[in-house]
Amino acid sequence: MIDNNYSIELIDITIAKNNNIILDNISFKVPEGITTIIVGHLGSGKSTLLKTISSIIVPNSGKVLINEKPYTSMSAAAIKAYRKSCGFVFQDSALWANKTIYQNLELPLLYHFPDIKKENIDNKIKKTLDLLGYEGNINRRPSDISAGNRKLISFARALITDPDILMIDSPETSIDFSSHGKIRNIIRDLKARGKTLIICTYDEYITSMLADHVVVLFKNKIYASGSYKEIVTSNDPVIRRIMSHVLDKVSNFDGDILNLINPNS
Amino acid sequence: MIERIGANIRGKFVEFGYATGFFLSLIKGSFFFFRQKHVGLKVLMMQILFTGFEALSIIILLGLALGVVIIVQGLAILPQFGQGDLIYTILDVVITRELGPLLTAFVIIARSATAISTELGNMVASQEIEAYVSVGIDPIDYLAVPRFLGVIISIVLLNLYFNIAGLIGSFFVAQFIQTVTIAEYFRNLLVFSQPASIVISFIKSFVFGIIISFSATYNGFKVEGSTTEIPQVVIKAVGQGLALCIIASAIITALSYLWF
Numbered sequence: 388m389i390d391n392n393y394s395i396e397l398i399d400i401t402i403a404k405n406n407n408i409i410l411d412n413i414s415f416k417v418p419e420g421i422t423t424i425i426v427g428h429l430g431s432g433k434s435t436l437l438k439t440i441s442s443i444i445v446p447n448s449g450k451v452l453i454n455e456k457p458y459t460s461m462s463a464a465a466i467k468a469y470r471k472s473c474g475f476v477f478q479d480s481a482l483w484a485n486k487t488i489y490q491n492l493e494l495p496l497l498y499h500f501p502d503i504k505k506e507n508i509d510n511k512i513k514k515t516l517d518l519l520g521y522e523g524n525i526n527r528r529p530s531d532i533s534a535g536n537r538k539l540i541s542f543a544r545a546l547i548t549d550p551d552i553l554m555i556d557s558p559e560t561s562i563d564f565s566s567h568g569k570i571r572n573i574i575r576d577l578k579a580r581g582k583t584l585i586i587c588t589y590d591e592y593i594t595s596m597l598a599d600h601v602v603v604l605f606k607n608k609i610y611a612s613g614s615y616k617e618i619v620t621s622n623d624p625v626i627r628r629i630m631s632h633v634l635d636k637v638s639n640f641d642g643d644i645l646n647l648i649n650p651n652s
Numbered sequence: 653m654i655e656r657i658g659a660n661i662r663g664k665f666v667e668f669g670y671a672t673g674f675f676l677s678l679i680k681g682s683f684f685f686f687r688q689k690h691v692g693l694k695v696l697m698m699q700i701l702f703t704g705f706e707a708l709s710i711i712i713l714l715g716l717a718l719g720v721v722i723i724v725q726g727l728a729i730l731p732q733f734g735q736g737d738l739i740y741t742i743l744d745v746v747i748t749r750e751l752g753p754l755l756t757a758f759v760i761i762a763r764s765a766t767a768i769s770t771e772l773g774n775m776v777a778s779q780e781i782e783a784y785v786s787v788g789i790d791p792i793d794y795l796a797v798p799r800f801l802g803v804i805i806s807i808v809l810l811n812l813y814f815n816i817a818g819l820i821g822s823f824f825v826a827q828f829i830q831t832v833t834i835a836e837y838f839r840n841l842l843v844f845s846q847p848a849s850i851v852i853s854f855i856k857s858f859v860f861g862i863i864i865s866f867s868a869t870y871n872g873f874k875v876e877g878s879t880t881e882i883p884q885v886v887i888k889a890v891g892q893g894l895a896l897c898i899i900a901s902a903i904i905t906a907l908s909y910l911w912f
Contacts, residue, residue, distance in 0.1 A: 402877075420906075434687050438782065441786060442785075443782045443785045443786055444782075463790075466788065467788050469788075470787060470788025471788060473786075474786075474787075475783075475787075476785035477779055477782070477783060477786075479706065479778075479779060481778065481779035481780055481782060481783040482780075482783070483775075483783065483784075484774075484778065484780065485771075485773075494691065494787070494789070495787040495788070496787075497691050498691050498788060498789050499788065501691075544783075544787065545786075625683070
């Protein structure tokens with residue numbers, strides 16, 4: 388189970404860019420220790436919501452509370468401790484282009500553990516890459532590897548400090564079929580270890596098999612938020628349309644829906 | 653119309669506030685930079701290597717060329733007025749006080765300010781800055797402060813090399829026109845030049861370093877997400893850097909005559 392609890396709560400968050408509202412007055416408390424899936428149509432603000440939850444984006448109005456304290460009023464030390472416990476996987480990987488793969492993974496360790504020895508860094512990087520099944524050259528730059536491998540390295544960078552909270556933006560983007568399976572398994576393992584996972588995804592497997600809680604975004608607002616069972620059994624036409632990819636899988640599933648929701652039960 | 657003018661003025665105030673906040677963050681970050689084991693130390697070294705070391709050859713060449721121009725023109729004109737010794741004062745004023753720091757600043761703007769604002773702009777557009785935030789690294793501390801310090805350290809050193817090259821270059825060219833021993837040349841330089849020139853030259857290069865690195869990093873971070881914004885911010889960084897350096901040079905020169 389997680390050893391360092393962080394409660395994250397959004398209060399009346401509004402984000403606009405060039406007079407376009409991206410998130411409209413959103414309030415939401417992230418459930419701790421479970422997997423929350425954010426779903427919605429293209430352009431509904433899923434990635435922006437995820438970045439706001441992680442406080443990468445500062446909202447135009449409203450507050451992000453970390454352990455009931457506004458993020459913007461936290462001390463540098465408190466922010467550093469929070470960031471160490473909070474990993475983020477970007478949709479487009481967002482690796483540091485001027486650094487090698489090794490340096491991309493080394494930097495968070497050097498920052499959070501200033502006295503760490505080189506052999507410990509090497510071990511940590513090797514262990515994390517082994518977990519993801521990355522076998523490429525770690526001395527190459529991101530531009531020299533495939534988009535799928537960049538995504539894996541982005542996962543590795545988010546996992547390298549062993550965070551308690553992991554936010555993943557579209558884990559299915561840019562990766563091949565075998566990497567897809569590895570990432571699904573890693574997410575399943577993280578869930579089993581009681582990590583707080585917040586994922587924006589269209590992946591019906593991740594949603595149907597791993598979601599505990601689902602947030603439905605519609606027209607830049609939270610349209611519905613509830614347990615996976617509540618959302619997937621809802622008769623609301625908007626929810627059914629947004630969740631159609633998952634509902635198709637559920638309807639094609641030959642067995643008890645509760646087994647699908649919680650395959651280990 | 654009035655509403656648009658009002659919004660524009662309000663926008664300028666907001667931007668001034670951001671710029672002031674950014675500058676204060678740079679100062680604060682610089683103050684604490686060497687006090688702790690900092691992951692940005694490597695970035696600082698790389699910045700000094702790029703801005704300070706790799707620009708050395710062009711700076712020395714410029715210094716030598718400027719020294720040659722001054723000595724050739726000076727020795728051709730000044731003796732006609734019986735003021736041949738004024739050449740040393742002119743060397744001191746032009747190379748050490750005025751053009752040394754300014755030309756060094758121009759080279760740094762052309763090489764480093766453009767590179768810094770382009771690199772940071774690209775990092776914003778490709779979400780690399782957000783990635784730094786996501787792992788807990790403050791982009792100002794890690795990316796802007798080492799560049800800020802690196803440019804300042806480099807420009808002060810390059811200005812020194814520019815002065816040495818300019819004064820030594822003058823000596824060698826002087827040999828072709830009028831035989832002067834090295835001892836006599838430097839004795840004359842010491843006699844006719846003012847110690848204040850060295851102080852003013854140092855102050856100017858230090859202030860130029862602050863201006864150039866601030867405008868380059870600030871404009872680089874101003875990119876909002878599109879790569880088409882990058883050339884625009886680079887142009888702004890260069891324009892602001894040039895204009896502010898020339899204005900600062902004029903102010904420091906004017907103040908120097910009041911104080912020294």
